[in-house]
Amino acid sequence: MTEDVKTTELRGLNTAWVERGDSKKPILLFLHGYPDSPETWGHQLEYFSHRYHVVAPFVRGAGPSEPAKDLARYGRESISLDILQLLAQVDPSGKKPMVVFGHDLGAVHAWNLAPLLGDRLKGLVVLNGLSLAAMSGRLRSLAQHRRSWYIYALQIPWVPENLIGLFPEGFLDFAHRLGGLPAKARLRLGQVENCLVHPLNQYRAFVREIPAARRQKLARLKAPLMVLWGKEDPFLVTPSAKEWQEAAQNTTIRILPAGHWVHRERPDEVNRLIERFLEKVGLEPLKEKAA
Amino acid sequence: MIPTLYDDLSLEKQAATQQAKAWDIDTQIPWDRGVDSSKFFLPLDADALVFPGLGAAQRRTLSQYLGLVINATIAEMEGVIDLLRRPAWEDMLQKHSANPELWALGESFFAEEKKHSVAFNRFIEVFCQVEGVKLASLRRLLPQGRGSSLLAAIRMNAEAGGFAFWWLVAGVEEVSVQIYQMMHKHEKALDPLYFAVHRMHLEEEARHRSYAFLMLELAQEIPSTLKEKLIRKTDLILAQTMTAAWVLQQLSRVRVAKELRDEHPFFQELSSCLPALSKVPLWKVFHNLFTSAPYIGFVLNVRHQKQTLRYAQKFGVWRVPMPVPQMGALFTEVSG
Numbered sequence: 001m002t003e004d005v006k007t008t009e010l011r012g013l014n015t016a017w018v019e020r021g022d023s024k025k026p027i028l029l030f031l032h033g034y035p036d037s038p039e040t041w042g043h044q045l046e047y048f049s050h051r052y053h054v055v056a057p058f059v060r061g062a063g064p065s066e067p068a069k070d071l072a073r074y075g076r077e078s079i080s081l082d083i084l085q086l087l088a089q090v091d092p093s094g095k096k097p098m099v100v101f102g103h104d105l106g107a108v109h110a111w112n113l114a115p116l117l118g119d120r121l122k123g124l125v126v127l128n129g130l131s132l133a134a135m136s137g138r139l140r141s142l143a144q145h146r147r148s149w150y151i152y153a154l155q156i157p158w159v160p161e162n163l164i165g166l167f168p169e170g171f172l173d174f175a176h177r178l179g180g181l182p183a184k185a186r187l188r189l190g191q192v193e194n195c196l197v198h199p200l201n202q203y204r205a206f207v208r209e210i211p212a213a214r215r216q217k218l219a220r221l222k223a224p225l226m227v228l229w230g231k232e233d234p235f236l237v238t239p240s241a242k243e244w245q246e247a248a249q250n251t252t253i254r255i256l257p258a259g260h261w262v263h264r265e266r267p268d269e270v271n272r273l274i275e276r277f278l279e280k281v282g283l284e285p286l287k288e289k290a291a
Numbered sequence: 292m293i294p295t296l297y298d299d300l301s302l303e304k305q306a307a308t309q310q311a312k313a314w315d316i317d318t319q320i321p322w323d324r325g326v327d328s329s330k331f332f333l334p335l336d337a338d339a340l341v342f343p344g345l346g347a348a349q350r351r352t353l354s355q356y357l358g359l360v361i362n363a364t365i366a367e368m369e370g371v372i373d374l375l376r377r378p379a380w381e382d383m384l385q386k387h388s389a390n391p392e393l394w395a396l397g398e399s400f401f402a403e404e405k406k407h408s409v410a411f412n413r414f415i416e417v418f419c420q421v422e423g424v425k426l427a428s429l430r431r432l433l434p435q436g437r438g439s440s441l442l443a444a445i446r447m448n449a450e451a452g453g454f455a456f457w458w459l460v461a462g463v464e465e466v467s468v469q470i471y472q473m474m475h476k477h478e479k480a481l482d483p484l485y486f487a488v489h490r491m492h493l494e495e496e497a498r499h500r501s502y503a504f505l506m507l508e509l510a511q512e513i514p515s516t517l518k519e520k521l522i523r524k525t526d527l528i529l530a531q532t533m534t535a536a537w538v539l540q541q542l543s544r545v546r547v548a549k550e551l552r553d554e555h556p557f558f559q560e561l562s563s564c565l566p567a568l569s570k571v572p573l574w575k576v577f578h579n580l581f582t583s584a585p586y587i588g589f590v591l592n593v594r595h596q597k598q599t600l601r602y603a604q605k606f607g608v609w610r611v612p613m614p615v616p617q618m619g620a621l622f623t624e625v626s627g
Contacts, residue, residue: 143514229388231512238514241385253388257297273299 007064010085013073016064017057017086020049026097026122026283027090029083030056031113033104033129034199035175037063039191040103043267044274052283055090057083059105061198068198075205076112076132083113096120099283101274103127103263104235105202108135111247114221123281124221124248125274127228128236128260132206132213134243139210144237154203161197168196180232180259187264221248226277228270230258252277293501296508302392309399309498314491316410321487326414326421330482332358333586334473334621340584341576342567349567352560354623356545358485359415359433361470361586364541365492366411367436368463369404372456374442376401379449379456383506387513393505400502403495414488424555432548432561434541441537448529453522454510458530458599458608461503465596466589467496473585473621480623504602511606527593527608535591539580542587582617592616 007016018038028048030041038045038056045054060074060082061067072078088094099122102110107129114124130138138144154160164171169189176186225248231238244251254273258265278284294301314320331354339345339353380397415433419426436442448455471493478486510523549565551558568576581592589595592613593603603610 227388238388241388244388252391254299255297255388255390 005058005064008086008089010082011078013060013068014064014066015057015060015082015086017055017090018045019053019055019090020045021051021053023053023090025051025053026099027087028052028054028278029087029098029100030054031083031100031102031106031109032056032059032062033102033106034059034202035172035192035196036104036106036187037192037195039187040261040264041101042264044101044263044271047267047271048274052278053090053096055086057086058195059109059199059202061201062195063193071201071205071208074199074201075209076108079109079202080113080116083109084116094120097122097283099123099125099278099281101125101127102129104129104260105199105206108132108202108206111218111221114223115219121223122283123224123226123277125226125228125277127263127270128230128233130236130239131218131247132209133216133218134239134247135206136210136214137243138237139214141237147235147237150235151203151207154200155207160200164196164200171196176261178234179261180230180234181261181265185261185264218247220246224248224250224252224277224281226252226254226273228254228256228262228273230260230262230265231255232258233260235260252280293504296393296505296512297390299390299392302390302396302505305498305501306392306395306399309396309403309495312494312498313399313403314494316406316413320410320491321484322413322417324484326418326484327482328355328422331355331477331480331623332482332485333361333470334477334480334623336583336585336619336621338579338583339564339567340587341571341579342564343571344567345564349560349564352557353564355418355482355557356432356561357586358482359418359429360542362411362414362485362488363433364538364590365463365467366408366415367434368459369408369411371436371439371442371445372404372460373401373408374437375446375449375456378446379454380506383449383454383509387509389509393509396499396502396505400499403499407492407495410488410492414485417484422555422557424557428551428554428558431551432544432558434538434544436537439537441533444529444533448522448526451522452515452519453526453529454507455526455529455533457503457506457510458527458603459534461500461507461599461602462530462534462590462593462596464496464500464503465598466586468493468500469589469595470586477621477623504598507602507606524607524609527603527610531593531611538587538590542580578614582614583619585618585621588616588618 004018004020005016006019007014032038032040041056048054058065060079098120100110107126110124111131114121172189227244229238241253244253256262256266263270331351333354335350335354339350342353419429445456471489474481474486474489548558548562552562580587593600593610594613594616
């Protein structure tokens with residue numbers, strides 16, 4: 001994947017992304033979570049790059065994306081601004097239709113970005129992830145608190161990054177094991193190089209943003225939403241249909257027998273479901289040709 | 292073979308098949324041929340359930356009455372299913388995310404159940420028209436589900452997060468198929484319209500019977516509190532006991548025939564069967580109903596419901612112990 005990595009300076013910091021496929025085709029934007037890199041979308045990037053223009057940024061501080069000193073640069077708004085500027089690079093016309101995918105923390109960014117894309121956004125696909133508003137709505141859920149223990153652990157200053165820096169392989173293995181990801185589907189340390197330490201600041205930034213997120217009244221997403229959810233996720237309680245319907249006008253929920261990394265655990269099924277969704281939202285390239 | 296909850300392709304195919312093969316109540320059932328009252332509706336066992344020693348005409352009347360009771364039971368049960376649609380289905384799927392196929396199959400399921408209820412009630416009306424029996428009088432002898440304690444208990448259970456409703460449905464679905472299997476062997480001796488209604492019913496039941504088991508499968512997937520776990524452990528017991536209480540209560544309506552005997556020969560013939568019942572000790576009546584009585588026994592004794600029993604064992608839910616069924620041969624005028 002390294003040959004597809006591009007970099008540019010965005011808002012004063014070097015930012016990297018993976019880009020493949022025909023730049024004239026509609027964009028599929030893939031946003032990764034933590035501890036991950038765009039490699040997490042490997043099966044999807046490979047499968048869809050033949051028919052779409054696929055773009056997968058490294059989140060702030062991950063891999064070649066330069067870390068920031070200011071914690072606010074890891075927050076939702078700042079990362080959305082980074083992604084908007086990145087989109088301006090890959091689609092200077094600013095008119096290409098796109099579908100945004102978000103897994104884990106990538107889902108937080110996807111939800112935040114969605115209203116900023118206007119009519120270009122043809123669909124949102126969320127995989128085992130929530131918006132910050134939805135997550136903050138769960139503050140009264142004991143079951144969610146129990147599953148979110150690591151978020152509290154990552155708030156401790158200095159210690160987590162140093163421990164992870166000392167034992168990156170052990171940490172990655174621990175996270176994958178906990179998330180129920182089978183060994184053969186796991187990313188190796190080399191595939192998430194320099195992606196484990198700085199991006200954990202997102203958790204710190206998000207916790208600071210929670211009060212604002214709770215007050216924020218989000219408009220219901222107009223573009224169709226597909227939720228792909230591994231039901232054995234140990235980090236997130238499976239949301240109810242009602243929870244999704246409040247967030248979007250047109251929701252398709254797909255529960256799959258998988259853990260947190262549903263797209264790596266069941267790539268063929270996930271790709272098939274995404275393909276159908278793209279067809280549903282009118283982003284199927286063959287249809288475009290026929291038209 | 293029941294597909295798994297997450298096998299979207301198989302479930303989608305099933306939903307499409309159900310939709311494509313759904314029958315039309317007006318055009319596909321030969322209502323205009325009326326009812327042949329010289330024929331049995333259902334074959335009976337040697338003891339005629341709990342009415343031993345009946346003559347040929349009495350056996351035929353009892354068979355017709357039992358046939359009407361079965362129709363009314365299925366109509367009532369399937370009508371009740373519609374009343375419980377929101378708490379037992381919609382709310383469950385809203386509360387716990389479910390795949391689109393489960394929603395689509397559920398929509399078909401409820402639409403079909405409603406249609407079956409209408410078809411069975413329509414047969415009862417045709418019978419009354421052909422025979423000149425007052426519908427309101429006949430209704431006094433037939434089961435009523437609305438306003439029953441069964442309905443109230445199942446609703447309360449669903450509202451508390453229980454799945455007793457789906458155990459009840461699973462049982463009723465299985466029994467409907469068994470009833471048709473019993474009838475099939477005696478087709479020529481049975482009223483053709485009665486047979487046709489049950490054959491059409493069987494077709495759709497066979498196609499959608501897996502739905503209740505899918506919902507029960509979903510129940511196992513839902514993370515639950517200790518209270519909910521306990522409720523789900525006892526769901527089948529609740530379904531069993533409330534159904535048994537309801538069925539036995541509804542069967543006792545046969546005694547109303549005595550009051551109506553001067554109104555129509557059908558009631559007169561039926562009331563003439565009642566002395567045979569009073570000769571049987573009460574314990575034997577109950578014993579027969581749970582062990583040897585066809586149709587009624589299928590509902591009362593979960594051991595007749597092989598698939599329901601298999602799922603109960605698979606999910607480790609508790610159930611009321613039942614005696615081993617001892618069903619004998621069934622007869623009609625022609626074969627008996």
